[in-house]
Amino acid sequence: MNAEQIIKDYFNVNSYLSLSKGEIVYFRLDSDLFKDDNVVPNLIELLTENYVKNGYAHRYSNELQTYLLDKKPLNYSVVPLKNIQSNFEGQSNFGRYNIVTNIRSxxxxxxxxxxxxxxxxxxxxxxxxxxxxxxxxxxxxxxxxxxxxxxxxxxxxxxxxxxxxxxxxxxxxxxxxxxxxxxxxxxxxxxxxxxxxxxxxxxxxxxxxxxxxxxxxxxxxxxxxxxxxxxxxxxxxxxxxxxxxxxxxxxxxxxxxxxxxxxxxxxxxxxxxxxxxxxxxxxxxxxxxxxxxxxxxxxxxxxxxxxxxxxxxxxxxxxxxxxxxxxxxxxxxxxxxxxxxxxxxxxxxxx
The missing domain is CATH 3.20.20.370 (Glycoside hydrolase/deacetylase)
Structure with a gap:
């Protein structure tokens, strides 16, 4: 497949509306995987434009009595793995609390x-x-x-x-x-x-x-x-x-x-x-x-x-x-x- 076909096949916009905060995207670089060396660069460009800078939502149309897919600005950034931030900051329970539910009679x-x-x-x-x-x-x-x-x-x-x-x-x-x-x-x-x-x-x-x-x-x-x-x-x-x-x-x-x-x-x-x-x-x-x-x-x-x-x-x-x-x-x-x-x-x- 070329980049456009891969995006259409894998990132189905009816369910996959954007990339999310913290998601890690990886690509295979096997020498024999793609006939065209530009597939991965093209994928990165398409993903960044359509799923990082922008995302999608479903807009209701009175005229058609159904939902249409429309783009919305998202303005997220792509960063390298070295930029990963840990929420735990050395504390084993930071952000994670086992709150006892107040069970009643x-x-x-x-x-x-x-x-x-x-x-x-x-x-x-x-x-x-x-x-x-x-x-x-x-x-x-x-x-x-x-x-x-x-x-x-x-x-x-x-x-x-x-x-x-x-x-x-x-x-x-x-x-x-x-x-x-x-x-x-x-x-x-x-x-x-x-x-x-x-x-x-x-x-x-x-x-x-x-x-x-x-x-x-x-x-x-x-x-x-x-x-x-x-x-x-x-x-x-x-x-x-x-x-x-x-x-x-x-x-x-x-x-x-x-x-x-x-x-x-x-x-x-x-x-x-x-x-x-x-x-x-x-x-x-x-x-x-x-x-x-x-x-x-x-x-x-x-x-x-x-x-x-x-x-x-x-x-x-x-x-x-x-x-x-x-x-x-x-x-x-x-x-x-x-x-x-x-x-x-x-x-x-x-x-």
């Missing part, structure tokens, strides 16, 4: 459903009794003692092009957010090809909260015993990457916001302090413009409360960073009348 977990579950008005509570429903939050907001606050939260997991773009916008406006991550993508023992623990650590080093979106994105209607295994594993995996940083929180975001009583019991029994829904969901992963995302946020904001906004940082979140930048700029300029304070969940949940 069934009775304690039941009580926490009434006090530490932040819900959503559209979530079905079909397996709760009428009396139980009366005590369960459905506002999706946090009591902020009258302050008008917005908590931007990001779900799932994505590649470097999307995540770095979101982090850049948050840094530009000097605000912090909360990320609910699917833990298997940070697990070096998961056996999947696109693990990226360096990206999780980057989010933490930028000062954001990190909570769990479960290990495999399991829903809360999963068998309770299996669910608890995943919930505990999710937290332990992330603690092995960022446990030395003040970022990992015992917060859980139910995938798709689906709730079942036994599932919520499992969350709190497994040591999580909060299960966090929201009052605003943007569906940014299927938005065809940044304005669509803004239109999903602005009319639903509640003054004097802590608004929780669900966004995503998966590879379909093409317009999320752009929408976030526009919203934060508008907010700073007083476009919404009230200037909302932007905070991460721990700023209020751990007061």
């Amino acid at each position: 069934y009775e304690e977990a039941l009580k926490m459903i009434n006090t530490n579950y932040i819900g959503n008005k559209d979530v079905s509570l079909e397996d709760f009794s009428d009396d139980e429903k009366l005590n369960i939050d459905r506002t999706g907001t946090i009591d902020t003692n009258g302050e008008s606050v917005i908590f931007f939260t990001f779900d799932d997991w994505g590649g470097d092009p999307i995540v770095n773009e979101i982090l850049d916008v948050l840094n530009k406006h000097n605000v912090k957010a909360t990320f609910f991550t699917i833990a298997k993508y940070s697990d070096v023992n998961s056996g999947i090809s696109n693990i990226n623990p360096n990206l999780l650590r980057t989010i933490a080093l930028n000062g954001h909260d990190i909570g769990s979106h479960n290990y495999n994105h399991e829903l809360l209607d999963t068998n309770k015993a299996e669910l608890k295994k995943s919930l505990i594993k999710s937290y332990e995996v992330m603690s092995n990457v960022i446990g030395d940083l003040d970022s990992l929180r015992q917060y859980f975001r139910p995938p798709t916001l689906l709730v079942r009583k036994a599932g919520l019991e499992a969350v709190f029994e497994s040591g999580y302090n909060y299960s966090v829904g929201a009052n605003i969901s943007t569906h940014d992963y299927e938005s065809a413009s940044s304005q669509e995302i803004l239109d999903a946020i602005e009319p639903k904001l509640v003054e004097g409360k802590g608004n929780i906004v669900i966004m995503h940082f998966n590879n379909q979140s093409y317009y999320t960073a752009e929408a976030l930048d526009k919203f934060l700029t508008n907010n700073e300029n007083g476009v919404y009348g009230t200037k909302y304070k932007i905070a991460k969940l721990s700023d209020y949940l751990e007061k």
